Amino acid sequence: MTILSLHQWRRCGFHVTGFYDNYSPSCIILRTTTSLVSHICEKYFHMNTRACPKGPTVIWFRKSLRIHDNPTLQLATQLASQLYPLFILDPYYINPEKIGFQRFRFMLECMKDLDNSLRKYNSSLLVIYGEPVTVLENCYRTWNFSYLCFEKDTDIYSRNRDKKVLERMKELGVQCFLESGHTLYDLDVLVGWLNGKSPPTQMTSFLKLIEQVGPPPKPIEITCNIPPLTIDMIGSMKVSNVPEIHEIPGYEFIAVPTTCPFQGGESQALERMQQVVKREQGNWVVTFSKPNTSPTSLNPPSTTVLSPYIKCGALSVRLFFWELKKVEDCFSVKTKPPVSLIGQLYWREHFYLLGYTIPHFDRIQDNPLCKSIPWEYRQDWFQAWEEGQTGYPFIDAAMTQLKQWGWLHHLTRHVVACFLTRGDLWISWEKGKEVFEKYLIDGDWSINAANWMWLSCSAFFTRYFRVYSPVAFPKKYDPHGNFVRYFLPVLRNMPSKYIYEPWKAPLKVQKDANCILGKDYPFPIVNHEEMKKRNIQKMIQVFQNKSL
């Protein structure tokens, strides 16, 4: 009898999942997509889940706040004699300084929708406040569960958290199952395909890797049969329903205009996706080209705005991929990665793989990909940027949109990121990344870090003399400044001629527009043309002197 190594399995095209750092054959689970795999699995590994005796099972939801195409949920329902759907509100995240209002609201809406779906099966989402290891220990003492299922996560905090949980559960004798479901591919499978090589840092190389690996797994089609949850099952555990945001400690009194047009939840996600794939009988999908979308179009935005749903797992990225593929297959002429919609999913996958494999991906120090640039910090400039008080209307409108909506078009993110870092203010991308992480409803750890490095020319991108102008760039898309007028009412009556540079307006024009510079709206904190020239010179120094 020959037992294939993990690597050989992967090269055979099988999707093998297991624990993060322990791949002994006894804990390998093969996704039984074909009867052949099922056969091999049962014969050699005795680890087909059907061979596991049923027992009380906890499914710990973190991302993947959905019922459809949820491998973890499918596995859990197969294992469960009784199923506890659990969500832990970790105090690490309950902090308005770290997770902004809109971001938290969006996640709670996703939880609420999941709860509603579970209720159709006479189950519900059990919400418990507390540090995860402690909460799971307490649950174990009350529920005495045999299995814990959760989805692989990739950011540094989550990986450390999950490691601690796995260790503790092992001590308690609970068998843990980790499934992949948040990315197109199981990232460990992609790592296996790297053959020990370092991961690609350019899109073209990544696409070659993907071509080797083949298309991602299809979404799960069968609906899970979720076992009911009864009051006596919960026992003495203190559980709550999905809270409203104002019930969360620290968020009680935050007054935020609820202008965000995006509501969280799986139902919203699926509806939105259907609108995308059906738009213009599929023509919209196959002609989509990211660089041609408009950062200033608001109603509707020029992109899909599915990212927040994918980020929370309210929408399965695999389902979206295959729905797009279905549309693409009906057309002979279509846009291609990296600019197509599927290309956008590849960007996400690419950055997830990098975040998973590159140490300290979210910072400058000890990050082998990140160029160390001698950024300087000016508190007043940084604050002006964050608060939308730079005196550059497009920047300020964008930062206002960030706070009010929790979402910006990709190119808008480029412009404000460039402005904060190499373009104007010469402040570290790490500072900007934190702000995005706090406010964006689609704030995604790997993708956020990668794009900030990209825009600041710290990695991936090096043409530092290409600097976004906060005046000329938006003018191209929105000559009348409707975007600015929407988010900055103070400039609503400014003539189009001066909408992106109001400091040039004669005093009479300012008076007529009811907007006096220095009183109603700030003067620019820096002179863009000067800063741009100065910073390009600094960049030349950085790129010439490799020791910097």
Add this chain to the structure above:
DNA sequence: CGATGGGTTGAGTCC
């Protein structure tokens, strides 16, 4: 190893 070609999405100018 050194040469080569490519890089999702700037801005201004010229025709």
Add this chain to the structure above:
DNA sequence: GGGACTCAACCCATC
């Protein structure tokens, strides 16, 4: 109005 060229000469992957 749109395409080509230039700015200055980068990194990275590949062969």
